[in-house]
Amino acid sequence: MNNIRLATKKDIKKIFELLNHDRNLSVDGKTGEYEKEDVEEFVGVKINKTFVYEEHNKILGVLITQFWKTYIYLHLIIVDKNYQGKGIGEKLISYMENIAKKRRIKAIESITGKKNKKMKSLLKKMNYKRGKAFIPFRKEL
């Protein structure tokens, strides 16, 4: 059974809730940083592709990406805390990679927290190589 599909506008509320339940998803390590407007763009703007993993009408995982011509930026991935460690993250990334290969996209890039053991381990397991150079910056306006 294929549980993964592209997100639609109907998913925005559920995705919004999922994104705001984990502090790993912010530069400052705070929860609740995502705005509804951002989620609307993750789903509605063409360059973005947002995938959801769903079981019994419940969204358990979300993968937000940007598909450029030659590479993909993996913006973020999140799996519901109660369903982590069951292979959902890996399935979401494999799904995106299969689409990428069909489109002859050459690379996928992502940035994650230094201390984010789960994400680092997931990426390593899936053969992503570590980069050397980026530091996050943020300015409150």
Ligand SMILES: CC(C)(COP(=O)(O)OP(=O)(O)OC[C@H]1O[C@@H](n2cnc3c(N)ncnc32)[C@H](O)[C@@H]1OP(=O)(O)O)[C@@H](O)C(=O)NCCC(=O)NCCS
């Ligand atoms: C990172 C995350 C998406 C992984 O999703 P998941 O569905 O739990 O991962 P999977 O079950 O597919 O596991 C795949 C691999 O991830 C790593 N992993 C998953 N859970 C882990 C844990 N608790 N500790 C260490 N590594 C872990 C392992 O390498 C695992 O492979 P293995 O099962 O052979 O050991 C999930 O932990 C999450 O949502 N974290 C919070 C949000 C976040 O930090 N997102 C990344 C920032 S962009």
